[in-house]
Amino acid sequence: xxxxxxxxxxxxxxxxxxxxxxxxxxxxxxxxxxxxxxxxxxxxxxxxxxxxxxxxxxxxxxxxxxxxxxxxxxxxxxxxxxxxxxxxxxxxxxxxxxxxxxxxxxxxxxxxxxxxxxxxxxxxxxxxxxxxxxxxxxxxxxxxxxxxxxxxxxxxxxxxxxxxxxxxxxxxxxxxxxxxxxxxxxxxxxxxxxxxxxxxxxxxxxxxxxxxxxxxxxxxxxxxxxxxxxxxxxxxxxxxxxxxxxxxxxxxxxxxxxxxxxxxxxxxx
Amino acid sequence: xxxxxxxxxxxxxxxxxxxxxxxxxxxxxxxxxxxxxxxxxxxxxxxxxxxxxxxxxxxxxxxxxxxxxxxxxxxxxxxxxxxxxxxxxxxxxxxxxxxxxxxxxxxxxxxxxxxxxxxxxxxxxxxxxxxxxxxxxxxxxxxxxxxxxxxxxxxxxxxxxxxxxxxxxxxxxxxxxxxxxxxxxxxxxxxxxxxxxxxxxxxxxxxxxxxxxxxxxxxxxxxxxxxxxxxxxxxxxxxxxxxxxxxxxxxxxxxxxxxxxxxxxxxxxxxxxxxxxxxxxxxxxxxxxxxxxxxxxxxxxxxxxxxxxxxxxxxxxxxxxxxxxxxxxxxxxxxxxxxxxxxxxxxxxxxxxxxxxxxxxxxxxxxxxxxxxxxxxxxxxxxxxxxxxxxxxxxxxxxxxxxxxxxx
Numbered sequence: 001x002x003x004x005x006x007x008x009x010x011x012x013x014x015x016x017x018x019x020x021x022x023x024x025x026x027x028x029x030x031x032x033x034x035x036x037x038x039x040x041x042x043x044x045x046x047x048x049x050x051x052x053x054x055x056x057x058x059x060x061x062x063x064x065x066x067x068x069x070x071x072x073x074x075x076x077x078x079x080x081x082x083x084x085x086x087x088x089x090x091x092x093x094x095x096x097x098x099x100x101x102x103x104x105x106x107x108x109x110x111x112x113x114x115x116x117x118x119x120x121x122x123x124x125x126x127x128x129x130x131x132x133x134x135x136x137x138x139x140x141x142x143x144x145x146x147x148x149x150x151x152x153x154x155x156x157x158x159x160x161x162x163x164x165x166x167x168x169x170x171x172x173x174x175x176x177x178x179x180x181x182x183x184x185x186x187x188x189x190x191x192x193x194x195x196x197x198x199x200x201x202x203x204x205x206x207x208x209x210x211x212x213x214x215x216x217x218x219x220x221x222x223x224x225x226x227x228x229x230x231x232x233x234x235x236x237x238x239x240x241x242x243x244x245x246x247x248x249x250x251x252x253x254x255x256x257x258x259x260x261x262x263x264x265x266x267x268x269x
Numbered sequence: 270x271x272x273x274x275x276x277x278x279x280x281x282x283x284x285x286x287x288x289x290x291x292x293x294x295x296x297x298x299x300x301x302x303x304x305x306x307x308x309x310x311x312x313x314x315x316x317x318x319x320x321x322x323x324x325x326x327x328x329x330x331x332x333x334x335x336x337x338x339x340x341x342x343x344x345x346x347x348x349x350x351x352x353x354x355x356x357x358x359x360x361x362x363x364x365x366x367x368x369x370x371x372x373x374x375x376x377x378x379x380x381x382x383x384x385x386x387x388x389x390x391x392x393x394x395x396x397x398x399x400x401x402x403x404x405x406x407x408x409x410x411x412x413x414x415x416x417x418x419x420x421x422x423x424x425x426x427x428x429x430x431x432x433x434x435x436x437x438x439x440x441x442x443x444x445x446x447x448x449x450x451x452x453x454x455x456x457x458x459x460x461x462x463x464x465x466x467x468x469x470x471x472x473x474x475x476x477x478x479x480x481x482x483x484x485x486x487x488x489x490x491x492x493x494x495x496x497x498x499x500x501x502x503x504x505x506x507x508x509x510x511x512x513x514x515x516x517x518x519x520x521x522x523x524x525x526x527x528x529x530x531x532x533x534x535x536x537x538x539x540x541x542x543x544x545x546x547x548x549x550x551x552x553x554x555x556x557x558x559x560x561x562x563x564x565x566x567x568x569x570x571x572x573x574x575x576x577x578x579x580x581x582x583x584x585x586x587x588x589x590x591x592x593x594x595x596x597x598x599x600x601x602x603x604x605x606x607x608x609x610x611x612x613x614x615x616x617x618x619x620x621x622x623x624x625x626x627x628x629x630x631x632x633x634x635x636x637x638x639x640x641x642x643x644x645x646x647x648x649x650x651x652x653x654x655x656x657x658x659x660x661x662x663x664x665x666x667x668x669x670x671x672x673x674x675x676x677x
Contacts, residue, residue, distance in 0.1 A: 179568065
């Protein structure tokens with residue numbers, strides 16, 4: 001099993017070495033004594049959407065949070081192995097986790113705008129990072145980010161209103177705008193549409209397809225149709241193992257592993 | 270299968286034979302009546318305890334108001350007062366002989382000061398409203414009094430002529446404590462309380478909030494923090510008089526802070542308020558949803574940016590509420606102040622936090638121990654003033670919480 005995964009990966013590697021954005025090498029993660037991720041090896045491609053699927057508790061969210069060191073916030077977590085972004089292991093001693101999270105943005109399951117105005121939601125982090133100064137440039141960045149997130153037309157007249165006054169789908173797009181405003185390379189999305197209605201979900205999915213022109217997107221989803229609709233690559237996790245990782249079409253139509261097939265055909269999950 | 274069928278058949282037959290006349294009620298349950306009765310009884314008990322508590326409160330407040338209201342009025346008498354060299358020298362000669370046992374000593378004592386303030390009074394005789402002593406005042410209010418018959422005669426004449434009346438008692442709000450009941454007021458205690466509470470808040474609020482922020486946001490969960498946590502919770506339950514001893518030992522004896530001063534009182538009460546502020550601030554910080562912190566960290570913000578700009582503003586209403594409740598508790602505290610010398614006869618209002626002062630509950634305590642009948646109404650009135658300040662502080666707490674609460 002491990003061999004086949006590795007073989008596949010080598011073939012892909014040969015396919016597009018220069019398009020690699022994130023390389024994960026022997027990533028192990030422990031919650032205290034609990035070994036939650038087992039020696040994950042994976043390559044993520046630039047300007048592609050990679051979906052992580054798998055049953056609950058399989059470690060896909062945990063894995064996602066390794067990519068911007070969000071797991072560092074949990075004290076009992078220990079990580080070993082390498083996550084190499086642009087030829088630099090983000091777990092190296094001389095790498096600041098705050099700097100990692102600036103370049104690897106994150107969107108969460110529940111829309112979580114700050115209880116401030118829409119404008120401040122977008123402008124806050126860039127101002128703190130010193131990317132821009134208050135005033136004209138700041139206004140431009142807010143507008144640009146909101147346009148990119150497809151929210152500008154809906155909120156341009158009420159930028160002073162609290163972000164929490166928007167609908168769920170709009171809030172999630174505001175969160176995406178907020179993430180884009182920091183100008184990351186990679187955007188992680190942890191089940192970004194699971195709290196939203198189908199129409200909002202559709203908008204977010206359309207947005208993801210637009211955003212992949214500029215960013216590398218990794219998305220965790222429970223919804224396999226969603227993975228099928230938006231993802232270029234799909235990885236199937238089960239009980240802390242990466243079972244199979246390939247182009248989405250291959251995974252859905254012609255999976256190598258029995259477990260993947262069972263999960264995709266709905267035999268468990 | 271068939272045996273089961275038989276059994277049910279048998280059962281239904283039995284049932285129908287038992288109650289032939291009644292219509293079968295499929296919901297009938299004989300135990301229900303008893304269970305409902307039990308629930309009803311329980312409801313009456315709970316209501317009873319509330320009624321019990323409310324009646325006590327109503328009795329207490331009613332008694333306090335009935336006893337305290339008279340203190341807001343004070344008797345004054347219209348008589349001739351002569352101001353000249355002789356009367357300034359010996360103030361009792363300023364008024365007619367027959368009034369000398371009726372007029373307040375405190376008022377007579379102030380004659381030289383009055384002339385000094387308004388020199389045009391010199392060598393004139395003015396007809397003015399003069400403060401009478403507490404026995405006459407008690408007579409006017411229909412309470413128990415001790416007045417000799419010959420004076421009583423004069424008093425009754427004056428009263429009949431409309432020259433002895435109850436006026437609003439400004440002295441109660443403009444004077445400090447006094448051994449002369451009609452001259453005593455709560456002003457110096459109010460000022461003492463305010464200064465003390467300012468010291469308390471300036472010390473307890475930042476210390477408490479900082480401690481809470483550290484414990485909630487920065488500290489890791491280990492034996493040390495658990496030890497600190499247990500001790501903070503225990504501190505809130507320590508008898509307050511022990512804080513007074515601590516204040517005496519540390520602030521007065523070790524650091525030489527002036528005794529009886531609002532500074533030492535405030536510091537002592539701050540020690541007492543600190544655990545309340547910490548516990549409520551921690552609860553407020555904990556109630557801030559974690560998603561806000563995640564959002565901040567996900568954007569690459571540092572810990573201090575997340576805490577300062579996103580977590581603290583959300584926790585602020587809760588922190589304010591807890592602090593104001595701690596403050597009002599400190600305001601009503603008496604026991605620790607006994608030991609650091611704030612419960613004493615202190616007639617003058619303090620000008621700074623280094624001067625001797627007393628506080629409102631201490632003033633009430635002092636008055637309650639006085640033998641004169643006139644202090645009873647002052648005690649009750651003092652309680653009314655203290656309670657109304659406490660209630661307005663709590664109302665402020667509720668208002669602040671509502672105003673700054675962020676709606677999700």
